[in-house]
Amino acid sequence: MPAEDSSRNDSTYIDAGDVCLETRDLSLGYHSRGGRRQSALDDISLCIERKRVTAFIGPSGCGKSSLLRTFNRMTDLDEQSRLTGEVRLEGEDIHARGVDVPMLRRRVGMVFQTPNPFPMSVYENVAFGLRLVGERDKRHLDDKVEACLRAAALWDEVKDRLFDSALGLSGGQQQRLVIARTLAVEPEVLLLDEPASALDPISTLKIEELIRSLRSRLTLVIVTHNMQQAARVSDATAFLHDGRLVEYAPTDQLFTNPRRRQTEDYITGRFG
Numbered sequence: 001m002p003a004e005d006s007s008r009n010d011s012t013y014i015d016a017g018d019v020c021l022e023t024r025d026l027s028l029g030y031h032s033r034g035g036r037r038q039s040a041l042d043d044i045s046l047c048i049e050r051k052r053v054t055a056f057i058g059p060s061g062c063g064k065s066s067l068l069r070t071f072n073r074m075t076d077l078d079e080q081s082r083l084t085g086e087v088r089l090e091g092e093d094i095h096a097r098g099v100d101v102p103m104l105r106r107r108v109g110m111v112f113q114t115p116n117p118f119p120m121s122v123y124e125n126v127a128f129g130l131r132l133v134g135e136r137d138k139r140h141l142d143d144k145v146e147a148c149l150r151a152a153a154l155w156d157e158v159k160d161r162l163f164d165s166a167l168g169l170s171g172g173q174q175q176r177l178v179i180a181r182t183l184a185v186e187p188e189v190l191l192l193d194e195p196a197s198a199l200d201p202i203s204t205l206k207i208e209e210l211i212r213s214l215r216s217r218l219t220l221v222i223v224t225h226n227m228q229q230a231a232r233v234s235d236a237t238a239f240l241h242d243g244r245l246v247e248y249a250p251t252d253q254l255f256t257n258p259r260r261r262q263t264e265d266y267i268t269g270r271f272g
């Protein structure tokens with residue numbers, strides 16, 4: 001049984017120079033119509049290491065997606081949400097006055113559970129983001145579309161059907177296309193909210209391989225219900241319960257030698 005450790009889960013093992021994202025005393029609540037306040041995140045302080053994969057695990061409703069969504073201010077879209085504390089990207093407060101939120105969301109891209117390609121061709125899905133950032137030159141566009149599709153491990157499967165509808169791709173291919181589209185605007189961080197939970201095992205494996213390969217170019221944060229998946233893809237894992245950060249550690253350590261009993265109970269399937 002792990003010894004109870006009362007020290008904060010404050011990511012002290014991460015070198016300050018390697019921190020990409022940081023939350024300080026972050027709390028998030030949602031106000032229901034009846035005026036009741038439901039707490040989703042409670043006083044979370046953690047650092048996310050640059051160019052690593054960090055996984056958030058925990059039982060349903062523990063706040064994983066909410067925490068992920070604070071990193072690019074997606075929680076702003078919910079008028080009922082109230083956030084206190086800080087989120088810092090490369091040391092800068094993302095809620096500071098004057099922060100350009102669309103630019104923040106380019107820097108911190110997001111991929112959701114259900115693949116959501118645009119109803120246009122494979123090529124246009126990726127070119128869309130590039131055009132948005134002002135790319136007009138046809139040759140540059142072609143080169144960049146190919147590079148993004150290669151980075152998303154999709155090029156070989158779609159190179160002969162670039163101008164077919166993206167909606168004709170399989171679910172796994174669509175999800176890799178969405179990742180290619182996100183990569184087109186060169187984000188520094190990629191947030192993935194259960195990116196493989198709607199996919200079959202082979203497509204899931206491809207997404208996992210892709211996630212591992214992308215860490216050489218950007219920082220990834222993944223929410224997953226699947227503990228084996230967290231163990232396979234991530235370098236660090238945060239276990240949340242009831243809106244609190246229970247334990248945060250290098251993935252090997254968290255799964256083989258958890259410091260908290262609650263973590264051990266969860267990873268051994270005693271609850272959740």
Ligand SMILES: Nc1ncnc2c1ncn2[C@@H]1O[C@H](COP(=O)(O)OP(=O)(O)OP(=O)(O)O)[C@@H](O)[C@H]1O
Binds near residue numbers: 038059080
């Ligand atoms: N838009 C919202 N309005 C009101 N309450 C919300 C909203 N989004 C989330 N919540 C509540 O906040 C808490 C945390 O939800 P969240 O979706 O972040 O958890 P989760 O761990 O990602 O859950 P799951 O694994 O089921 O997706 C839950 O109690 C949830 O009901």
